[in-house]
């Protein structure tokens with residue numbers, strides 16, 4: 001008689017966890033320097049390095065100190081940065097004209113980074129919130145965020161960034177039709193190689209709070225962004241948004257925030273196989289950083305575990321304020 005099953009226990013899964021060598025051998029995912037995009041904040045002035053109270057360890061910098069910080073990041077092996085402006089009330093107008101001013105802090109920073117560190121890939125953010133009098137990503141008419149007039153402004157903003165030397169345009173506004181409109185305008189202007197990383201599945205999230213402080217938008221914002229950012233209850237809708245943005249010419253797509261939406265990352269990667277990114281947003285950063293600063297969690301381990309989760313969920317890369325810390329840690333353990 002043949003036994004009908006192997007003797008207990010049939011499978012000992014602990015065998016391949018017994019020591020560091022075997023764990024390394026069976027490891028399915030890993031985090032590499034090339035997976036990181038570092039979001040940075042630029043503001044007017046000179047010699048400025050200004051801490052952001054709600055994001056411990058994160059600075060607003062003027063163009064000169066930003067270039068120095070990005071050079072340090074490049075030396076650590078970081079290959080991509082994403083530039084966000086801090087703006088004051090003087091930059092905010094009804095017509096948002098500063099958004100496409102070639103001399104605004106973002107565009108000067110893009111040009112300065114590309115000149116100083118040409119191999120650095122520079123990504124941007126396209127949305128009107130930092131230049132809008134009311135903090136919204138689009139124009140507001142009679143209390144409604146209007147779509148098509150906003151898209152015309154976003155196109156001007158994206159073109160100014162491409163002119164400044166940006167490699168990747170990142171529309172984060174969630175208006176309909178903006179990817180196609182920006183792609184058309186880039187082609188017509190001869191920017192055939194400028195890429196678009198669409199914030200395709202961007203949720204109306206509480207986790208953006210510290211960022212809105214960082215860019216100076218908190219006090220300006222009236223109401224919420226629920227008529228253009230996604231309902232956190234939805235998942236199928238994320239797939240429709242990604243399909244739409246890819247069909248309009250997006251080269252890469254993003255899910256945002258990250259940790260609360262790992263299921264969306266996995267669905268998007270499985271459904272489309274396109275380059276997929278997660279944004280570990282300000283609130284996620286500050287939760288980990290804040291708890292670590294209190295001594296409640298091991299900050300380094302929590303940081304690495306949280307970012308590895310994005311790789312496991314299918315992401316090709318991650319936007320994270322931890323990027324320099326991760327790079328330093330990877331260098332130490334190499």
Ligand code: PBG
Pocket residue numbers: 125127129137172173207208209210211212225280281282283
């Ligand atoms: C602007 C924008 C936001 C973030 C990135 N681009 C804020 C928002 O939509 O209100 C958030 C990033 C973060 O929280 O780290 N449209």
